[in-house]
Amino acid sequence: MSIRHGLLALLERGPRYGARLRSEFESRTGSTWSLNIGQVYTTLGRLERDGLVTRQGADQAGHTLYALTEAGRTELRAWFGRPVERTSPPRDELAVKLAMAVGAPGIDIRTVVEVQRRHLTEAMRTYTRLRAGALARAPEHRDEVAALLVVERLIFRAEAEVRWLDHCEARLLRFARAAATEPPQVGGRP
Structure with a gap:
């Protein structure tokens, strides 16, 4: 499951903070896959490090907002355009x-x-x-x-x-x- 790309897709709709991204991810996937909030923030940190998202201030409640960069949009489009590989299936x-x-x-x-x-x-x-x-x-x-x-x-x-x-x-x-x-x-x- 690509949490990285899932978060990028949610950020394409506009800036979000970590807990909101977690909530939207779970809602979008029918609450079938829960996310740990630490996993969300760790992933956001890596996306920021890789230049795919940037911090964009804070909302009125003081939550740090993350926004998609142009490189993030490019990565998201590339992800949507690639097939999900089945050449190395995960262990079952x-x-x-x-x-x-x-x-x-x-x-x-x-x-x-x-x-x-x-x-x-x-x-x-x-x-x-x-x-x-x-x-x-x-x-x-x-x-x-x-x-x-x-x-x-x-x-x-x-x-x-x-x-x-x-x-x-x-x-x-x-x-x-x-x-x-x-x-x-x-x-x-x-």
């Missing part, structure tokens, strides 16, 4: 867990799969409720549309993960059947 804890569970002594991989499936089913219920709420709150408002896009991405990701778990379960059953019909090894050779 579930894939690693299932890979390690295969053949691990005392681990029933079907149980691991089922626990994850139940978790995803509950997550999809939660995401579906969030989607219904966003749809009920006038989806023509840009923040609600933005939140809706994020929540629907989470729904689709969870659905895809359930399909993958179904595939894993079927693959493991085929493997178990094949292993049960193999003749015993002779001479201790694998």
Whole structure:
């Protein structure tokens, strides 16, 4: 998740202070990803160091305002114009867990799969409720549309993960059947 670019996008609408950026980021993403206020200010400090934002005085309450620089606008446009790279996918804890569970002594991989499936089913219920709420709150408002896009991405990701778990379960059953019909090894050779 690019907090850096998310903050730049919010600053394009005008100067903001850190807590407001945090609030707007969370609202725009349907409150599905919370931000630590320290993370916001650390990111703002790096953006300022890199010349992408500048301090622009303070508001009436004394909050330091940050504004987008021309270099920040250029970086934001470049970010919107680039695809999200998939050449180096992040490690997926579930894939690693299932890979390690295969053949691990005392681990029933079907149980691991089922626990994850139940978790995803509950997550999809939660995401579906969030989607219904966003749809009920006038989806023509840009923040609600933005939140809706994020929540629907989470729904689709969870659905895809359930399909993958179904595939894993079927693959493991085929493997178990094949292993049960193999003749015993002779001479201790694998």
